[in-house]
Amino acid sequence: xxxxxxxxxxxxxxxxxxxxxxxxxxxxxxxxxxxxxxxxxxxxxxxxxxxxxxxxxxxxxxxxxxxxxxxxxxxxxxxxxxxxxxxxxxxxxxxxxxxxxxxxxxxxxxxxxxxxxxxxxxxxxxxxxxxxxxxxxxxxxxxxxxxxxxxxxxxxxxxxxxxxxxxxxxxxxxxxxxxxxxxxxxxxxxxxxxxx
Amino acid sequence: xxxxxxxxxxxxxxxxxxxxxxxxxxxxxxxxxxxxxxxxxxxxxxxxxxxxxxxxxxxxxxxxxxxxxxxxxxxxxxxxxxxxxxxxxxxxxxxxxxxxxxxxxxxxxxxxxxxxxxxxxxxxxxxxxxxxxxxxxxxxxxxxxxxxxxxxxxxxxxxxxxxxxxxxxxxxxxxxxxxxxxxxxxxxxxxxxxx
Numbered sequence: 511x512x513x514x515x516x517x518x519x520x521x522x523x524x525x526x527x528x529x530x531x532x533x534x535x536x537x538x539x540x541x542x543x544x545x546x547x548x549x550x551x552x553x554x555x556x557x558x559x560x561x562x563x564x565x566x567x568x569x570x571x572x573x574x575x576x577x578x579x580x581x582x583x584x585x586x587x588x589x590x591x592x593x594x595x596x597x598x599x600x601x602x603x604x605x606x607x608x609x610x611x612x613x614x615x616x617x618x619x620x621x622x623x624x625x626x627x628x629x630x631x632x633x634x635x636x637x638x639x640x641x642x643x644x645x646x647x648x649x650x651x652x653x654x655x656x657x658x659x660x661x662x663x664x665x666x667x668x669x670x671x672x673x674x675x676x677x678x679x680x681x682x683x684x685x686x687x688x689x690x691x692x693x694x695x696x697x698x699x700x701x702x703x704x705x706x
Numbered sequence: 707x708x709x710x711x712x713x714x715x716x717x718x719x720x721x722x723x724x725x726x727x728x729x730x731x732x733x734x735x736x737x738x739x740x741x742x743x744x745x746x747x748x749x750x751x752x753x754x755x756x757x758x759x760x761x762x763x764x765x766x767x768x769x770x771x772x773x774x775x776x777x778x779x780x781x782x783x784x785x786x787x788x789x790x791x792x793x794x795x796x797x798x799x800x801x802x803x804x805x806x807x808x809x810x811x812x813x814x815x816x817x818x819x820x821x822x823x824x825x826x827x828x829x830x831x832x833x834x835x836x837x838x839x840x841x842x843x844x845x846x847x848x849x850x851x852x853x854x855x856x857x858x859x860x861x862x863x864x865x866x867x868x869x870x871x872x873x874x875x876x877x878x879x880x881x882x883x884x885x886x887x888x889x890x891x892x893x894x895x896x897x898x899x900x901x
Contacts, residue, residue: 523887565843585767
């Protein structure tokens, strides 16, 4: 437990702030009446604060407020001018940059890229024409293949069924299964060909 | 009683709100109300009365230009002191670089004491003694790091609550209390030569 002297700094702070409880105030008064060091500390603290509070204050009359208002209006006007100038510079900069970009495109980039652009266009056209023919041929071929495979699948299915029916159950069933798979594949590939 | 305790915080918020809406008379009223404490704060922070007036004016100009950033729901005093504090710190940093001759500053400080201490009820020797004590406290204050100085001025000259000081200096409450305690002890040491 701290002794009374150890409590003094905290109590001085509280006393100066007017926040000492009645009980603490009594204890503090009792202690400072018998302890010269703590009494001196408190007196010094109180006097330091009182002197600080009482130091002379500067005089600021109506002239001060008038000067502030004058400077404030000037500063606001300068701020507005700066903002307007910045806005103008931004607009001018944007317009200049846009014009420069358009000019650069028209004068330098467009002529330089013209052959490449034409080549790309021709390639696209050729791909379009030949691609269409190629796709049609491919589609026809896939259609034919699908039909042949479908017929084969149907035949195999029927044969398998017959074999299974006639006795060779395991082989017959397997063949029937294969036939069914062929049938599904045929249907899908046929549908894919038509879709393409 | 500290200066700030006399002011009406509610009225100040209403004035600030009107100033935000473009009412220049309301702003001017705020300037009139806060001119002495803000100038005093700047004076104690930079130790130069002429410069303090200039810094105080610039504090209000900054407030005027950025008035829409202030929230009228909050007390105005910490907001203004925060602007003043930052402005004074900038000036002190710049002054450190510029290295203003100390003799010039001392001469000015001396002149300020001669002008500011008159009290016709006191005898001449008491006047001298009081001026010496004041000078010791002012020197003690000026010898403190700026952040301690700020906290002490706000607490004991402006009567601001610890919470308001913490808001103005953007510091935790405990740090502010510790700074005020240590700063006050430094002033006590300066004063002990006179007791």
